[in-house]
Amino acid sequence: MLLRSFISLLIVTASLLLPSLSHAADWWQTEWKYRKQIAVDATPNNGNVSETVSRVPLLIRLHTGNFSFDGEGAEGKDLRFVTDDGKTVLNYQIESFDPLLGMATIWLDMPQIEGGTRHDISLYYGNDDAPQTSNGQTTFDANYTLVYHFNGAADAPPRDTTAYGNHAQTVAGTPVDSVIGRGLLLTGTPLMLPASPSLALAAGGAFTFSAWVRQDQPAGDQLLYARREAGNSLLIGVSQGTPFVEVNGQRSPQAQPLTPGAWQHLAVAADGQHVALYVQGRQTAVLAVALPALTTAAAIGGDVPAPAEPNLAAPETGATQPVAWLPFTGAIDEVRLSKIARPAALLLADATSQGSESRLVQYGADEQQSGFDFGGLAFLVKAVPFDAWIVLVILGWMMVHTWIVMIGKNKRTRQLQVGNEAFRTAFSNVGMHLESLADNHEAQAHLRDSSLWRLYEVGVHELRTRRQQGVDTARVTSETLETLRVCMDATRTREMQMLAARMGVLSNAIAGGPYIGLLGTVLGIMVVFLGTAMAGDVNINAIAPGMAAALLATAAGLFVAIPALFGYNRILSRNREISADMRVFVDEFIARLAEHGAAQPQS
Numbered sequence: 001m002l003l004r005s006f007i008s009l010l011i012v013t014a015s016l017l018l019p020s021l022s023h024a025a026d027w028w029q030t031e032w033k034y035r036k037q038i039a040v041d042a043t044p045n046n047g048n049v050s051e052t053v054s055r056v057p058l059l060i061r062l063h064t065g066n067f068s069f070d071g072e073g074a075e076g077k078d079l080r081f082v083t084d085d086g087k088t089v090l091n092y093q094i095e096s097f098d099p100l101l102g103m104a105t106i107w108l109d110m111p112q113i114e115g116g117t118r119h120d121i122s123l124y125y126g127n128d129d130a131p132q133t134s135n136g137q138t139t140f141d142a143n144y145t146l147v148y149h150f151n152g153a154a155d156a157p158p159r160d161t162t163a164y165g166n167h168a169q170t171v172a173g174t175p176v177d178s179v180i181g182r183g184l185l186l187t188g189t190p191l192m193l194p195a196s197p198s199l200a201l202a203a204g205g206a207f208t209f210s211a212w213v214r215q216d217q218p219a220g221d222q223l224l225y226a227r228r229e230a231g232n233s234l235l236i237g238v239s240q241g242t243p244f245v246e247v248n249g250q251r252s253p254q255a256q257p258l259t260p261g262a263w264q265h266l267a268v269a270a271d272g273q274h275v276a277l278y279v280q281g282r283q284t285a286v287l288a289v290a291l292p293a294l295t296t297a298a299a300i301g302g303d304v305p306a307p308a309e310p311n312l313a314a315p316e317t318g319a320t321q322p323v324a325w326l327p328f329t330g331a332i333d334e335v336r337l338s339k340i341a342r343p344a345a346l347l348l349a350d351a352t353s354q355g356s357e358s359r360l361v362q363y364g365a366d367e368q369q370s371g372f373d374f375g376g377l378a379f380l381v382k383a384v385p386f387d388a389w390i391v392l393v394i395l396g397w398m399m400v401h402t403w404i405v406m407i408g409k410n411k412r413t414r415q416l417q418v419g420n421e422a423f424r425t426a427f428s429n430v431g432m433h434l435e436s437l438a439d440n441h442e443a444q445a446h447l448r449d450s451s452l453w454r455l456y457e458v459g460v461h462e463l464r465t466r467r468q469q470g471v472d473t474a475r476v477t478s479e480t481l482e483t484l485r486v487c488m489d490a491t492r493t494r495e496m497q498m499l500a501a502r503m504g505v506l507s508n509a510i511a512g513g514p515y516i517g518l519l520g521t522v523l524g525i526m527v528v529f530l531g532t533a534m535a536g537d538v539n540i541n542a543i544a545p546g547m548a549a550a551l552l553a554t555a556a557g558l559f560v561a562i563p564a565l566f567g568y569n570r571i572l573s574r575n576r577e578i579s580a581d582m583r584v585f586v587d588e589f590i591a592r593l594a595e596h597g598a599a600q601p602q603s
């Protein structure tokens with residue numbers, strides 16, 4: 001019965017774990033084993049992008065909650081993004097890819113996002129022979145003149161992702177975890193940009209600055225971006241916690257203040273007639289002015305160094321004092337400069353898709369190239385973090401061990417019950433000749449699996465030993481009867497010890513299995529939350545798969561404990577029945593011996 005239950009349980013489990021058939025006729029290339037469905041959802045309930053936007057560098061966050069890094073190399077070189085036509089391969093750049101921590105940050109060149117609609121793309125992976133195609137120069141369009149991800153070495157100047165190569169000229173700040181990946185914590189020293197032709201601004205020209213900023217101390221006039229030349233200036237900063245843009249001394253009106261200690265998207269776009277300020281993708285201030293010509297070096301996080309002008313006279317009494325510009329106090333990430341005025345819809349899409357609570361990008365299930373997908377429970381198994389896998393392996397070993405014990409015990413107790421039943425049938429016919437079965441070799445072979453037979457052998461052996469020593473066994477004294485009972489009880493105790501052997505394995509599985517599974521769940525949830533926080537993606541669609549996968553450890557603990565509980569109770573019940581049979585037989589044997597004595601064996 002227990003074996004049949006075990007087989008039924010395995011069948012049910014297999015039906016849940018086996019992947020279901022999927023239609024893989026639209027597979028892009030067979031060299032890639034797996035693919036993940038990704039949806040760019042601009043509908044009002046998710047991304048809420050109402051206007052159509054072209055050439056969007058879309059942020060793709062991968063972590064253990066939505067992607068399995070098992071088998072992936074350190075560089076993620078086999079990743080390919082294919083549109084829903086199954087043919088068009090999109091350009092992308094990997095900012096970071098860490099399979100050990102289970103996190104990746106990728107910039108995808110999305111050709112177009114139509115407002116209020118959903119676009120499906122497929123992420124293909126699982127090709128060890130695929131070459132690396134990550135390239136920031138093709139991912140960001142040619143109108144981007146500078147893009148800093150701050151993903152390089154801490155002691156090296158930030159490097160420009162674009163083809164213009166506008167790498168920073170100085171080292172400033174220290175690395176810090178940011179809303180996207182890794183940012184730069186500014187410590188008072190500005191980051192100097194090169195005075196390259198690609199960064200030059202023509203008079204009345206177009207320009208866009210955007211960055212993620214976190215202001216830690218909103219006090220004074222702090223500069224985020226500064227550029228000066230021949231009395232002209234373009235300054236972007238924060239005054240008492242409120243962002244501003246200033247062109248040749250003209251400052252933008254009061255804007256929406258920044259939240260201290262929080263990452264927010266800040267952008268400035270100039271179209272030749274107006275300069276607009278954006279916070280979180282929303283326009284908050286406009287300055288009706290054209291940009292002056294600027295060709296000198298710019299600074300990020302502070303003011304540009306003042307030119308050396310010796311023999312300056314002291315300012316006259318009552319003269320207007322210059323503004324005391326302070327370096328920006330806080331952190332910055334994903335700095336971008338463009339030689340065009342980026343549309344408001346693109347800035348909103350950037351702020352929406354890159355924020356920690358973004359719902360623009362939705363991650364679906366994984367599929368295997370062979371035509372099987374990882375839907376349902378099997379997908380959860382694939383998403384289980386490494387820490388939880390250790391616990392699952394332990395639980396798997398416990399499950400195998402408990403089933404081996406249960407099957408072995410079930411088989412043994414069944415043999416004893418059948419053997420005892422046969423012995424009781426044979427013993428009921430011996431009458432006064434209690435020792436007759438001991439000389440029946442056929443009965444010995446047939447009854448060797450009976451615990452009652454072994455008790456009988458002990459009783460007969462003790463009688464014959466006394467007879468050989470000259471004791472009259474035809475009349476058995478009370479002392480002899482007590483001695484026989486003690487000997488048979490000792491054998492019965494050893495039989496019960498053998499029946500109870502390894503029952504502790506089942507007890508441990510019942511008591512410890514759920515707790516071990518809970519430990520795996522806790523570790524898995526910790527890893528998921530850590531990876532999600534470091535990746536900067538905290539929406540429910542990002543953490544739900546990892547949370548469900550971590551809970552699989554608790555389910556596995558219960559899967560170990562529940563069958564062990566049923567098996568333990570069943571085996572314990574049989575042990576009690578066998579113990580009762582042995583106790584009754586000892587009493588019956590002693591009672592018959594006391595009534596009739598031991599008949600002499602016939603010669």
